[in-house]
Amino acid sequence: MKFFRLVWTGLWRKKVRTIFTLLSIVVAFLLFGTLQGIDTTFKQLVDQGRLNVLITMNPAGLPLPLADLSEIQAVHGVTGVTYRALFIGDYQSLRNIVIVLPVDAENFLKQNPMFSVSAAARTAFEHNRTGALVTQSLAERLGWKIGDRIPIQALNAQKKDGTSNWTFEIVGTFDIPDSPVREEPLLLMNYPYFDTARATDTGTVQIYQETIADASQAAGVSNAIDNLFANSSNRTHTETERANAQGQLAQLGDLDFFVEAIVAAAFATLLLLTGSTLMQAYRERIHEFAVMKTLGFTDGAVAALVVSEAILLTVGSAVLGLLIAHALLPALGALMARVGAPGLRLPWIVFAIGVGFALLLALVSALPPAWRARRLSIIDALAVR
Amino acid sequence: MSALRQISAVVGMNLRTVPKRTGASLVILIGIAGVVGVLVSVLAMAVGFSRTIAGAGSPDRALILSGGALQEAMSSIPRDSVANIVNAPGIAQDPQGRPIASAEALAQIQVEPRGGGKPINVALRGVGSTEPELRPEIHLIAGRMFRPGLHELIVGRSLESRYGIGLGSHLEFQNGDWRVVGVFGSAGPSTLESQILTDAQTLLTAYQRTWFQSVTVRLAGPGALDRLKHALAADPTLHVNAYRESTYAAAQSRALNTVLKWIGYFIGGMMAAGALFGALNSLYASVSARSLEIATLRAIGFGAGSVVVSVLAEALLLSVAGGLVGALCAWILFDGHVSSMMLSGLQPPIAFAMEVTPRLVVLGIIWACVIGFAGGLFPAIRAARLPVAQALNAVV
Numbered sequence: 001m002k003f004f005r006l007v008w009t010g011l012w013r014k015k016v017r018t019i020f021t022l023l024s025i026v027v028a029f030l031l032f033g034t035l036q037g038i039d040t041t042f043k044q045l046v047d048q049g050r051l052n053v054l055i056t057m058n059p060a061g062l063p064l065p066l067a068d069l070s071e072i073q074a075v076h077g078v079t080g081v082t083y084r085a086l087f088i089g090d091y092q093s094l095r096n097i098v099i100v101l102p103v104d105a106e107n108f109l110k111q112n113p114m115f116s117v118s119a120a121a122r123t124a125f126e127h128n129r130t131g132a133l134v135t136q137s138l139a140e141r142l143g144w145k146i147g148d149r150i151p152i153q154a155l156n157a158q159k160k161d162g163t164s165n166w167t168f169e170i171v172g173t174f175d176i177p178d179s180p181v182r183e184e185p186l187l188l189m190n191y192p193y194f195d196t197a198r199a200t201d202t203g204t205v206q207i208y209q210e211t212i213a214d215a216s217q218a219a220g221v222s223n224a225i226d227n228l229f230a231n232s233s234n235r236t237h238t239e240t241e242r243a244n245a246q247g248q249l250a251q252l253g254d255l256d257f258f259v260e261a262i263v264a265a266a267f268a269t270l271l272l273l274t275g276s277t278l279m280q281a282y283r284e285r286i287h288e289f290a291v292m293k294t295l296g297f298t299d300g301a302v303a304a305l306v307v308s309e310a311i312l313l314t315v316g317s318a319v320l321g322l323l324i325a326h327a328l329l330p331a332l333g334a335l336m337a338r339v340g341a342p343g344l345r346l347p348w349i350v351f352a353i354g355v356g357f358a359l360l361l362a363l364v365s366a367l368p369p370a371w372r373a374r375r376l377s378i379i380d381a382l383a384v385r
Numbered sequence: 386m387s388a389l390r391q392i393s394a395v396v397g398m399n400l401r402t403v404p405k406r407t408g409a410s411l412v413i414l415i416g417i418a419g420v421v422g423v424l425v426s427v428l429a430m431a432v433g434f435s436r437t438i439a440g441a442g443s444p445d446r447a448l449i450l451s452g453g454a455l456q457e458a459m460s461s462i463p464r465d466s467v468a469n470i471v472n473a474p475g476i477a478q479d480p481q482g483r484p485i486a487s488a489e490a491l492a493q494i495q496v497e498p499r500g501g502g503k504p505i506n507v508a509l510r511g512v513g514s515t516e517p518e519l520r521p522e523i524h525l526i527a528g529r530m531f532r533p534g535l536h537e538l539i540v541g542r543s544l545e546s547r548y549g550i551g552l553g554s555h556l557e558f559q560n561g562d563w564r565v566v567g568v569f570g571s572a573g574p575s576t577l578e579s580q581i582l583t584d585a586q587t588l589l590t591a592y593q594r595t596w597f598q599s600v601t602v603r604l605a606g607p608g609a610l611d612r613l614k615h616a617l618a619a620d621p622t623l624h625v626n627a628y629r630e631s632t633y634a635a636a637q638s639r640a641l642n643t644v645l646k647w648i649g650y651f652i653g654g655m656m657a658a659g660a661l662f663g664a665l666n667s668l669y670a671s672v673s674a675r676s677l678e679i680a681t682l683r684a685i686g687f688g689a690g691s692v693v694v695s696v697l698a699e700a701l702l703l704s705v706a707g708g709l710v711g712a713l714c715a716w717i718l719f720d721g722h723v724s725s726m727m728l729s730g731l732q733p734p735i736a737f738a739m740e741v742t743p744r745l746v747v748l749g750i751i752w753a754c755v756i757g758f759a760g761g762l763f764p765a766i767r768a769a770r771l772p773v774a775q776a777l778n779a780v781v
Contacts (some may be wrong), residue, residue: 020662024658024666027655027659031655059494229558231558265419276667
């Protein structure tokens with residue numbers, strides 16, 4: 001650490017140049033952090049998909065009859081079944097999208113323990129026909145309080161009275177800790193209220209969710225469920241929650257490819273930039289290094305000085321860029337939550353990978369000047385002028 | 386010596402020494418190539434996507450959806466209402482006097498790509514018997530038209546080229562075996578090319594449905610849409626809205642198009658900032674490496690203006706070259722590259738080809754010039770202000 005001042009002073013030899021280099025590294029890592037943050041959020045949704053939970057849907061996305069419930073419950077290996085429908089609505093304007101999930105109040109929360117709801121809210125929800133539980137983030141954003149009656153304009157769920165206005169009484173909020181889903185604008189409503197009031201598709205659900213006793217039997221149980229309905233007019237497709245999430249992610253398109261292409265383009269440019277800047281700085285300091293060697297600095301110490309400066313610059317700027325991304329992502333996520341997207345965070349793993357890249361960048365671009373600084377002969381260097 | 390000759394002499398001298406500063410010059414060139422490449426690629430998606438959506442819409446047709454529905458997938462029109470709709474005024478008629486109109490039903494089916502892979506979701510559209518008069522841009526490129534009443538389909542050419550679902554393929558859905566008897570294409574890019582068409586009545590029967598999603602009609606001429614809208618609004622049994630198809634299509638792609646453009650400008654803007662700092666660094670370095678040369682020129686009578694121009698010329702030349710390289714990379718890698726995206730969660734993804742248009746290339750070059758100019762200006766001013774005596778002294 002006693003050489004820190006020396007490294008620091010060397011770094012700021014040319015202020016303007018260092019600032020520009022720093023800024024371009026900050027920008028590159030800001031880009032990296034933002035894009036990877038978005039990418040990992042979606043991957044996190046897949047990873048959080050449970051392997052001992054199955055999802056049954058119609059392969060074409062058509063509704064399934066509620067009458068299938070008792071048959072699914074009887075399948076060997078299934079320990080619990082719940083179901084839900086879904087519609088999309090908005091509160092006051094299309095800027096406030098709300099995803100409404102009609103559920104069977106008792107079972108849905110039991111089978112999905114990641115939904116954290118207070119006991120009071122749970123009871124209130126079970127006993128109030130038009131009661132609704134909403135995500136904490138949604139309630140905060142739209143200023144909803146417990147006891148409020150709120151109208152939701154459905155985009156794809158008409159009522160028997162010809163309107164699409166659904167009114168709910170907020171009975172509580174829920175949170176899904178450690179999941180990007182907690183930022184989604186979700187509203188849980190009672191299925192009986194939904195089913196008796198809606199104009200079309202009565203007596204149907206969108207998905208069944210089965211909890212199974214043994215995750216290793218997932219394939220067998222899935223087949224057993226699908227076989228039940230193979231010859232009916234409403235065939236089913238059952239897969240694990242994780243496989244289901246993966247399928248949804250695949251629908252989004254080539255997200256991975258674009259993120260990687262853009263990050264690669266930015267980093268390739270950056271490598272060239274820092275490489276040439278460091279080489280230039282070395283050339284200007286040949287004389288200085290020779291003097292240091294004359295004073296007794298070893299070859300290794302001089303080379304280490306060059307490498308340390310590079311590491312301090314790139315890792316420092318990278319951390320700065322990643323911190324900005326860390327601050328920016330939740331804001332971006334809040335903006336996207338209005339259209340129903342999950343929340344965005346910069347996971348620590350991305351932070352760590354970013355710092356790793358910065359270290360690599362420093363080592364690769366400092367290698368040529370460090371090598372030359374090490375081999376520098378005092379006599380030749382001082383003889384130049 | 387005239388100012389112009391002075392400038393051209395200094396610029397020429399400066400540019401000839403660019404190859405000696407390979408590293409620094411490459412930083413500018415590649416940095417800007419990266420910016421322009423990413424910007425042009427993302428915008429090429431937006432262009433291809435909106436062209437494909439717009440390709441399914443014609444100003445000569447109207448789309449009729451149930452009241453309040455924002456998209457076809459959200460709309461439902463009961464079978465009984467269809468006769469009232471297609472007999473309304475403003476709809477063109479074929480030589481036999483039948484209205485050129487098609488009550489259409491949509492379904493989503495899962496299809497296994499030939500040669501394996503994950504099943505994909507595809508939109509199946511049931512259309513009426515006047516389809517050829519209604520959508521003349523659609524033409525068969527192989528096989529024949531489906532026959533009503535039979536489980537026969539025709540598939541869009543993008544499904545054939547991407548997933549190998551073509552003539553002779555059999556698809557299983559709704560407890561039926563459906564045969565592909567034809568492949569169709571559209572005159573331009575169109576969303577229909579990633580859909581499967583069949584007879585609407587056959588589809589309703591298979592799905593045991595009693596409602597259609599939409600009615601598409603050919604308009605009789607100018608002013609026909611207003612007459613049609615008026616007649617539909619006057620009929621108390623109908624709760625529908627009519628839209629000009631081209632207007633509807635444009636509105637459908639607007640939101641996603643805006644998002645794509647925003648992503649393009651946001652990422653492009655960030656990368657541009659990075660490239661700008663790189664360019665500033667390189668050009669400051671170039672000026673300081675040439676300080677002896679610049680001082681000498683000033684000492685023998687060259688003006689400050691010609692020095693400024695020479696630095697700017699170096700910056701602009703490198704950035705335009707970078708912009709061209711970036712646009713060329715985007716063109717080689719992505720022009721015609723087929724990607725797919727969802728318009729909304731309610732519909733299957735739409736396949737579209739990315740398009741690197743001349744306009745995008747020009748836009749990319751403009752960005753490159755702006756970055757180059759901004760990056761060159763301050764180093765150029767420093768070069769012009771270089772104290773001559775001091776610069777000459779420092780080295781001698």
